[in-house]
Amino acid sequence: MGRIEILCSYFDYCQSFADVGCDHGYCTEYALKSGKCKSAVIADVSAKCLAKAEKLLSAYIQSGVCRSVCCDGLKDIPEQTEQVLIAGMGGEEIIKILSQGFIPQKFVLQPMKNAPKLREFLLARGCKITADDIFRDDKFYFVIKGERDGGTSAYSQSQLFFGRDSLNNPVLKEYAQAELAKRQRHLISCTDGLAREKIMEDINLLTEVLK
Numbered sequence: 001m002g003r004i005e006i007l008c009s010y011f012d013y014c015q016s017f018a019d020v021g022c023d024h025g026y027c028t029e030y031a032l033k034s035g036k037c038k039s040a041v042i043a044d045v046s047a048k049c050l051a052k053a054e055k056l057l058s059a060y061i062q063s064g065v066c067r068s069v070c071c072d073g074l075k076d077i078p079e080q081t082e083q084v085l086i087a088g089m090g091g092e093e094i095i096k097i098l099s100q101g102f103i104p105q106k107f108v109l110q111p112m113k114n115a116p117k118l119r120e121f122l123l124a125r126g127c128k129i130t131a132d133d134i135f136r137d138d139k140f141y142f143v144i145k146g147e148r149d150g151g152t153s154a155y156s157q158s159q160l161f162f163g164r165d166s167l168n169n170p171v172l173k174e175y176a177q178a179e180l181a182k183r184q185r186h187l188i189s190c191t192d193g194l195a196r197e198k199i200m201e202d203i204n205l206l207t208e209v210l211k
């Protein structure tokens with residue numbers, strides 16, 4: 001299975017779905033085709049990107065099942081939308097979108113980097129994290145699924161760093177090996193004391209997970 005298919009397998013059945021930063025629109029196409037959602041909003045800050053999704057989903061748009069909005073983050077997304085996907089952008093950008101907008105009732109997030117910061121943010125906001133895993137499609141990806149309410153008890157440092165469910169997933173070992181090699185190479189050329197400390201901290205966590 002490829003990234004899109006794996007990501008979409010995390011969707012719940014819902015009435016309303018929004019794909020924030022939809023770009024090509026493949027995830028919304030999956031949600032509508034599979035019957036995972038009854039209606040969808042495709043949104044992107046870039047009109048050029050949105051146009052790709054509009055073309056792909058033109059039949060759904062014409063029939064009124066799908067609506068297209070060009071906006072920054074959740075700005076024009078109705079707050080009562082049941083399930084929101086934000087995928088393929090950095091964790092800090094996802095935090096900004098949620099902070100400036102709202103925390104959706106249900107969400108599926110796939111940060112390209114800074115996943116630990118995103119986990120910390122969601123936990124601090126009292127979200128319930130229902131899945132927090134890693135998968136591989138050539139590259140490694142973290143996926144975080146959750147709900148606005150219900151809270152999740154505090155995470156350990158390893159859970160924050162790698163994702164709670166990743167810790168029981170063999171893919172994490174492959175990720176840790178690759179990241180460890182990267183950090184070890186980085187350490188050789190890094191002369192900044194603080195940066196070295198952070199790299200060493202990461203190396204310790206990665207080594208721990210490989211045991």
Ligand SMILES: C[S@@+](CC[C@H](N)C(=O)[O-])C[C@H]1O[C@@H](n2cnc3c(N)ncnc32)[C@H](O)[C@@H]1O
Pocket residue numbers: 020021022023024043044045046049071072073074086087088089093097
């Ligand atoms: C790499 S694509 C990811 C597309 C798709 N979500 C996926 O995971 O395959 C990132 C998309 O997010 C859009 N984007 C970035 N920041 C955004 C924001 N603040 N609000 C809405 N869209 C944004 C970009 O224009 C781009 O189309």
